[in-house]
Amino acid sequence: MSSAGHAVDLVVDALKAGGVDAEVRRFDEAVPTAAAAAAALGCEVGAIANSLVFDADGEPLLVLASGAHRVDTAKVAALVGASRVRRASPEFVLAATGQEVGGVAPVGHPTQLRTVVDTDLVAFPVVWAGGGDHWTMFAATYDELVRVTSGTPAAIA
Numbered sequence: 001m002s003s004a005g006h007a008v009d010l011v012v013d014a015l016k017a018g019g020v021d022a023e024v025r026r027f028d029e030a031v032p033t034a035a036a037a038a039a040a041l042g043c044e045v046g047a048i049a050n051s052l053v054f055d056a057d058g059e060p061l062l063v064l065a066s067g068a069h070r071v072d073t074a075k076v077a078a079l080v081g082a083s084r085v086r087r088a089s090p091e092f093v094l095a096a097t098g099q100e101v102g103g104v105a106p107v108g109h110p111t112q113l114r115t116v117v118d119t120d121l122v123a124f125p126v127v128w129a130g131g132g133d134h135w136t137m138f139a140a141t142y143d144e145l146v147r148v149t150s151g152t153p154a155a156i157a
Contacts, residue, residue: 007103007132007133008026010108010109011105011108011132012024012108015107018144019148020144023139025041025131026136027040027135031134032102034067034068038067041128043126046067046123048128049065049067051064051129052064052065054071055087055088056085057083060092060096061080061085061116062114062115063076064115064129064151069157075155075156079154080114099132100134102134103130103133103136104130105130107149115150117142117145119154120157121142121145122142122153124142125141
């Protein structure tokens, strides 16, 4: 089995283990951006939960951000008590998550990542997040995402 397929299996297993019975959708074309995913799903871009990995003083930090806006890294640094938060390199992301940039899921990583969940996502009854590769997305509620990631809800824009 391909490593990407394996990553999706790990995500689905982690969701089930967390009590989330998620709808998982696989697309014929890659959905590496919030805009592409929203178009494929027929939902608002704000309902896409981008799984963004940052380097917070050398430690991985996962931010689940609404696709409707950019992350304010200074705000996030203050929130998590880091002196510096910056976008992680693709190599750092792969090492931390076992998943490639553009396909990172909120769960299914080798170790539990410190996670911050964008409170703007609460406005949507269903949010869609990456499923571990470039072609897969899953649906969950905001509360399920917070619970399954042990995330900290916060305003991050």
